Amino acid sequence: MKHIIISFLIALIILYGAFKYDPVILNKEEIPQEYIEAIESQSEGVYSNRLPLLPLFVYIDGYVDDRVYYTIHYFPYGSVGMSYKEDDGYNIEKNFSPLQ
Numbered sequence: 001m002k003h004i005i006i007s008f009l010i011a012l013i014i015l016y017g018a019f020k021y022d023p024v025i026l027n028k029e030e031i032p033q034e035y036i037e038a039i040e041s042q043s044e045g046v047y048s049n050r051l052p053l054l055p056l057f058v059y060i061d062g063y064v065d066d067r068v069y070y071t072i073h074y075f076p077y078g079s080v081g082m083s084y085k086e087d088d089g090y091n092i093e094k095n096f097s098p099l100q
Helices: 002-019 033-043
Strands: 025-026 052-062 066-073 079-085 087-096
Touching: 002 079, 025 033, 033 079, 033 087
Parallel strands: 025 052
Antiparallel strands: 052 066, 066 079, 079 087
């Protein structure tokens, strides 16, 4: 039993290390590079101290009036809808919602 727990903890640490930095950003072709860099820096790391979710990927939903809308998808489940504008910063467009 002890070996199973240790193996599980090691797997979690490896998974955390693999996804902690720079989640994959999808659909970013028409987005300015400085916006992509801002999204990468905002979306890396664990979702919160109370809810330890790891970012898997970010999907760019759209780019309208110099504001980029995107969804961060977390492991093991859930997502957050965000937006970013260079002179306005980040906004939560859709609060965290776990997969149903």
